[in-house]
Amino acid sequence: MARERSGLFGGAPEAGAAFGELYGTFWREGMVDQRVKEVVRLRNARLTDCGY
Amino acid sequence: MNAGLDPSWTAALAFTDHFLISPSPLPGALADHIAEHFARLELIELGLGLGLFHGFSKMLMALGFEPDEMDTTILDTPQRVGTNDATPNLADPHVLLLAERPDLASRWSTMAGRLAELDSVPAPIVNAARSRLAELYRVDWAVIAPPTEVDTELLDLAVEIAELFAIDVRAISPEHLSRLKALTNDDGVVQLIMSLAIYDGIYRFAATIPAAA
Numbered sequence: 516m517a518r519e520r521s522g523l524f525g526g527a528p529e530a531g532a533a534f535g536e537l538y539g540t541f542w543r544e545g546m547v548d549q550r551v552k553e554v555v556r557l558r559n560a561r562l563t564d565c566g567y
Numbered sequence: 568m569n570a571g572l573d574p575s576w577t578a579a580l581a582f583t584d585h586f587l588i589s590p591s592p593l594p595g596a597l598a599d600h601i602a603e604h605f606a607r608l609e610l611i612e613l614g615l616g617l618g619l620f621h622g623f624s625k626m627l628m629a630l631g632f633e634p635d636e637m638d639t640t641i642l643d644t645p646q647r648v649g650t651n652d653a654t655p656n657l658a659d660p661h662v663l664l665l666a667e668r669p670d671l672a673s674r675w676s677t678m679a680g681r682l683a684e685l686d687s688v689p690a691p692i693v694n695a696a697r698s699r700l701a702e703l704y705r706v707d708w709a710v711i712a713p714p715t716e717v718d719t720e721l722l723d724l725a726v727e728i729a730e731l732f733a734i735d736v737r738a739i740s741p742e743h744l745s746r747l748k749a750l751t752n753d754d755g756v757v758q759l760i761m762s763l764a765i766y767d768g769i770y771r772f773a774a775t776i777p778a779a780a
Contacts, residue, residue, distance in 0.1 A: 522632070523626070523627070523630065523757075524757060524761070525753070525754060525757045526685075526687070526754030526757060526758075527682065527757050527758060527761060530681040530682040530685065530761060532681075533674065533678035533680075533682075534619075534623075534678050534765075536677070537619070537674035537678050538619060540670060541612065541615065541616045541619065544670065545612045545616075546606075546609050546612055547612050547616075548575070550573075551579045552613070554576050554579055555579050555580075555582075555583050555613065555616065555617055555620065556616075556620050558580055558583045558587075559587060559617060559620040559621050559624060560620075560624065562583075562584070562587050562588070563587070563621060563624045563625065563628075563736075564737075565624035565625070565627060565633065
């Protein structure tokens with residue numbers, strides 16, 4: 516699940532929207548199995564020590 | 568340790584560890600292992616996604632937006648929100664890295680373009696900061712000469728923040744951000760940190776995934 520990002524992108528809403536479109540395309544229309552993407556996302560969170 | 572994992576997951580994890588810990592050309596054995604499970608176009612997708620995960624994780628950390636400090640509004644799983652079929656700007660060598668996947672290249676191109684339109688931080692300063700990332704990741708073609716005739720205090724601060732973003736993002740302090748805000752404006756912090764997020768990802772990609780033959 517994505518969390519609300521409006522605060523994150525603050526005064527750059529168009530750039531934030533463009534990020535959302537790229538991110539959405541990556542998740543929904545890609546060639547790689549979504550389970551693999553989730554494994555990679557979790558590994559990044561672990562190695563980066565990021566709570567997201 | 569990985570017994571029971573799908574072999575493609577093991578390969579993806581090995582790729583992730585290399586991409587995040589030591590972004591550099593994939594060693595032969597690792598490249599072969601990954602190629603057993605992912606075709607080149609899939610690896611491009613995975614590398615781009617990993618760059619996004621990593622860059623924006625660090626953006627959240629730098630700005631103090633980790634989950635415990637975020638609003639708890641939950642949105643649906645991300646999905647395509649537009650019909651951006653714009654032709655990617657292949658004159659930009661960053662976009663060219665993704666040219667084999669025009670669906671991703673066009674959207675990355677749009678994102679970078681919209682970010683470049685912001686003017687809270689002067690372009691030469693942003694470019695110098697991203698050049699420092701390129702230098703750290705040994706992406707030589709993206710390293711540029713330092714700008715002249717710019718605010719040297721802002722330049723030094725932006726480059727310092729870029730270094731910390733690459734090496735130890737948690738060392739970016741509220742004081743760094745306060746100084747950046749004072750030298751630009753409220754939006755300057757988001758502009759610079761978001762720029763670092765997308766270029767950190769694309770330079771890791773460039774350092775790791777070989778260019779098209």
